[in-house]
Amino acid sequence: MRSNHADEYTFLELNSVQWTFDNPPKILVPIANGTEEMEAVIIVDILRRAKANVVVASVEDKLEIEASRKVKLQADVLLDEAAKTSYDLIVLPGGIGGAQAFANSETLVNLLKKQRESNKYYGAICASPALALEPHGLLKGKKATGFPAMCSKLSDQSEVENRVVIDGNLITSRGPGTSIEFALVIVEKLFGRKLALEIANATVFASP
Amino acid sequence: MRSNHADEYTFLELNSVQWTFDNPPKILVPIANGTEEMEAVIIVDILRRAKANVVVASVEDKLEIEASRKVKLQADVLLDEAAKTSYDLIVLPGGIGGAQAFANSETLVNLLKKQRESNKYYGAICASPALALEPHGLLKGKKATGFPAMCSKLSDQSEVENRVVIDGNLITSRGPGTSIEFALVIVEKLFGRKLALEIANATVFASP
Ligand SMILES: [Cu+]
Numbered sequence: 001m002r003s004n005h006a007d008e009y010t011f012l013e014l015n016s017v018q019w020t021f022d023n024p025p026k027i028l029v030p031i032a033n034g035t036e037e038m039e040a041v042i043i044v045d046i047l048r049r050a051k052a053n054v055v056v057a058s059v060e061d062k063l064e065i066e067a068s069r070k071v072k073l074q075a076d077v078l079l080d081e082a083a084k085t086s087y088d089l090i091v092l093p094g095g096i097g098g099a100q101a102f103a104n105s106e107t108l109v110n111l112l113k114k115q116r117e118s119n120k121y122y123g124a125i126c127a128s129p130a131l132a133l134e135p136h137g138l139l140k141g142k143k144a145t146g147f148p149a150m151c152s153k154l155s156d157q158s159e160v161e162n163r164v165v166i167d168g169n170l171i172t173s174r175g176p177g178t179s180i181e182f183a184l185v186i187v188e189k190l191f192g193r194k195l196a197l198e199i200a201n202a203t204v205f206a207s208p
Numbered sequence: 209m210r211s212n213h214a215d216e217y218t219f220l221e222l223n224s225v226q227w228t229f230d231n232p233p234k235i236l237v238p239i240a241n242g243t244e245e246m247e248a249v250i251i252v253d254i255l256r257r258a259k260a261n262v263v264v265a266s267v268e269d270k271l272e273i274e275a276s277r278k279v280k281l282q283a284d285v286l287l288d289e290a291a292k293t294s295y296d297l298i299v300l301p302g303g304i305g306g307a308q309a310f311a312n313s314e315t316l317v318n319l320l321k322k323q324r325e326s327n328k329y330y331g332a333i334c335a336s337p338a339l340a341l342e343p344h345g346l347l348k349g350k351k352a353t354g355f356p357a358m359c360s361k362l363s364d365q366s367e368v369e370n371r372v373v374i375d376g377n378l379i380t381s382r383g384p385g386t387s388i389e390f391a392l393v394i395v396e397k398l399f400g401r402k403l404a405l406e407i408a409n410a411t412v413f414a415s416p
Contacts, residue, residue, distance in 0.1 A: 036253075037249045037252075037253055038246075038249055038250050038253050038254075038411075041245045041246055041249045041279055042246050042250075042384075044245075044277065044279055045244075045245055045246050045275075045276075045277040045279060045384070046246075048277040048278065049277065056279070064282065067253075068253075069252065069253040069256040069257065070256065071249055071252055071253065071264070071281065072281065072282035072283075072284075073279065073280065073281060073282070074272065074280035074281070074282060075280075076280075126412075147412070148412065163412075163415070174412040175410075175411050175412030175413075176250075176253070176388070176411040176412065176413070177388060177408070177411040177412040177413025177414070178412050180384070180385060200385070202383075203246075203383050203384040203385040204334075204355070204356065204371075204382040204383030204384065204385040204386050205383075205384070205385025206385070207371070
């Protein structure tokens with residue numbers, strides 16, 4: 001049988017900068033009702049395998065959220081609590097309802113704007129580039145990708161065909177089926193390609 | 209940029225039988241402390257996208273479990289409650305701690321044995337073929353695959369290199385990175401390849 005995967009993932013990187021941070025990097029992953037559960041969980045799991053310090057924060061008024069396909073996830077903290085510290089990277093999972101909740105959270109939008117202004121790292125996948133980042137000017141001057149049916153909402157659509165796009169301090173991707181690649185590219189930017197490939201093998205993403 | 213995926217997933221099928229069931233099929237996905245969260249969530253999400261009736265049941269004495277990378281998931285019901293009805297398919301996610309909890313659950317092992325004896329469908333991924341199915345004779349006479357580092361525990365290792373293996377009413381797979389393929393193959397067996405490919409596209413697993 002033929003494997004479905006190439007041995008290595010690939011991505012497009014523009015305006016390459018070296019991502020710097022205190023080790024371990026502190027990463028915020030917000031979740032809300034309607035968050036795509038595969039995307040949220042894959043991002044958190046892979047980044048924790050890389051030994052990042054990942055905080056899962058609920059944008060709702062309680063820790064439990066009901067994700068897009070009714071999987072119930074429990075956040076580590078509420079966003080208001082999480083927002084008291086700063087993060088090396090903020091990553092938004094997709095899911096339409098979740099992305100809309102992110103766009104409507106003043107606390108989260110302010111954190112993201114601060115992230116952009118201070119040249120720190122932020123990322124989004126699936127519905128979140130179009131619904132959470134674009135309306136708040138968080139994609140201005142940047143190439144990005146997102147969920148195929150929503151890419152018409154991006155002001156610059158020239159690189160949307162890529163499964164993962166990095167433009168300087170921004171990283172974006174397309175959907176549940178690109179989430180492992182998205183998380184592995186984040187691992188590569190933070191810790192190098194060697195660890196990312198080790199995790200690709202350990203999770204049987206790449207064929208052993 | 210080259211895509212990382214072939215347009216279609218593939219799998220090995222032996223002793224092919226047509227899977228039959230009342231529509232929608234009723235599917236049990238047990239979870240426990242130590243369950244691999246990517247595997248559990250991907251299986252549930254994809255099968256719910258296919259409109260299967262998926263019940264997530266906790267093998268622990270409460271609904272909340274802490275998964276292998278500390279993601280907190282909440283089951284729909286406790287297994288004792290879930291065990292009062294029968295299922296068309298039972299699918300075990302992996303994760304070492306979770307797989308061991310499955311192997312130690314008399315209720316779950318009895319459900320699986322009944323499943324096998326009545327020619328109904330059951331499946332497992334990652335650590336679960338070796339740790340939960342094999343010790344209870346649930347792989348007897350069957351070709352299967354599993355997490356690479358654990359395949360030495362399988363009595364028949366002749367087809368372990370495949371990412372997804374179906375042998376009659378049993379379906380097995382290798383790890384988090386093969387979970388989408390595993391779930392799509394289940395969708396194909398239940399609902400046909402057309403729907404499986406639609407979901408592969410909708411989740412951007414296959415390139416659009
Ligand atoms: Cu595993």
